[in-house]
Amino acid sequence: MQADRQPLTVWIDANGLSWALAADLLARYGIPYLWDASLRRILIGALDVAPAYREDxxxxxxxxxxxxxxxxxxxxxxxxxxxxxxxxxxxxxRAWCRVLEFAEEFGISVRFDPFTLLARRGG
Structure with missing residues (x-):
């Protein structure tokens, strides 16, 4: 898979969903973060992200x-x-997240066929 015009290692699950290492995606898009092991939480340093409620x-x-x-x-x-x-x-x-969900949450444009992450919108 391509992310911001560079290869990205992904894992495809039994449902056909693409997963990538959260650290790889955050680094690729220059989003500062810190891992809090005690809470099993990645703390994001970006101020331009508004969390969305996701039913899935x-x-x-x-x-x-x-x-x-x-x-x-x-x-x-x-x-x-x-x-x-x-x-x-x-x-x-290691922490893995769904690639499309990451793109939607962080304002990253996507293209399908083949599925590709493009640049961050507004960034």
């Missing part, structure tokens, strides 16, 4: 531990939820 948000029943992404503080509204997916044996799990 990831639920605890998915079978993986979850993480949340929120604005600036641990008490801010949740932007999106993702999964903590294990890596190789003995390595810590």
């Amino acid at each position: 948000a990831i639920q605890d029943s998915i079978g993986w531990p979850l993480f949340e992404m929120s604005l600036q503080s641990a008490t801010a509204p949740v932007i999106l939820r993702g999964i903590l997916r294990p890596q190789a044996a003995g390595q810590p799990a």
